[in-house]
Amino acid sequence: MQPLQFKLANQGVTIFSTMTALAQRLKAIxxxxxxxxFAAPDALIEALCDATRSGYNQYAPGDGWLPLREQVAALFLSRDQLLIDPVHEITITPGATIGIFAAIQAVxxxxxxxxxxxxxxxxxxPAVRVAGGIPVHIALKAPNFAVDWSEVKAAIRPHTRMIIVNTP
Ligand SMILES: Cc1ncc(COP(=O)(O)O)c(C=O)c1O
Structure with a gap:
């Protein structure tokens, strides 16, 4: 029998675990x-209680509850003037990390x-490596950490599948 092969054998712990343990040990912020x-707002706690008592305690549809997706679309429209189709272009995930992971695995x-x-x-x-992909790192440099698009252009090769852009 083959020994178990782990996809992220050399990953180690996340920077969050390291920094949080350090902050606790040093009593730092x-x-x-x-x-x-701060505590969760009372109105949110009440709304969660009400929803649970009203029977909203089942699996949601895989792509998210449609009224919530419609609210998200309405927010994008009013805040960013972006017209997004809630049926075909919005999926609800339990947090950004799993949403990013799912998008990477899909593509x-x-x-x-x-x-x-x-x-x-x-x-x-790590999400790219789990998919069998190869992360190509481009360092943003001080003082302004702006993207050097000539560097990006040079990094694009026939196997480039995705560029992950994180912007507020
Ligand atoms: C850039 C970035 N994306 C995603 C996340 C995590 O988001 P979530 O907690 O919704 O998975 C963090 C958390 O710090 C983050 O800094």
Missing amino acids: NLSQGFPD VQAGDEVIVFDPSYDSYA
């Missing part, structure tokens, strides 16, 4: 991870290259 330092094939800009969110490269 933890700026590395989005832990809210990246073995041997594909994916360009990521460093410093990058540290789930990008």
